[in-house]
Amino acid sequence: MIAPAPRRVVEKIVLLDYGQFCLCGNPSPDADYTTLLERAINGSGIAADDNGIVVISPHQNNFEMPFRLEVWDDEPFDDHEDWEEAFEACLLVVDDVLRYFSPTDAVATFEVPSGRYAARISGRGFVNRGWPGSITPGDRWRVQLWPSAGHLPERRLKEWRHPAA
DSSP states (O other), X not given: OOOOOOSEEEEEEEEEBTTEEEEESSOOTTOOHHHHHHHHHHTTSEEEOSSEEEEEOSBSOEEEEEEEEEEOSSOOOOOGGGSSEEEEEEEEEOTXXXXXXXXXXXXXXXXXXXXXXXXXXXXXXXXXXXXXXXXOOOOEEEEEEEEOSSOOOOEEEEOOOOTTO
């Protein structure tokens, strides 16, 4: 039996700054990323609406961050225990484009078929909360998308704890 595999995988190096990034699948002049950011900061570290998802990272920055996007036909095996941070949310993609951005970075785009997706967002390689001591601390993130008929509320699955804490 062949193990399930993603339909599409794209890996890029992106910039993370100010301890946050956004995945935007439905750009709109009405999008309110400030409110999403406030909800993520004051909540579980993630906030989503029909315009996008804001994720709070333990690291303040990583100017050469590996970022992997996987598009699946069905829900992938849940391996969030292998990651240090993990979240789930729902994401709407229109015009076959998903955009990644962080406050000081140009947008990175990914080809993703239009539709509503469940999203599992996982990160690892953290060394500190806040300033990581370098502009390239070595953390990485992965986003897995699969079709979703309904709404998946945003939630944290796992939170990184500093080993000294």
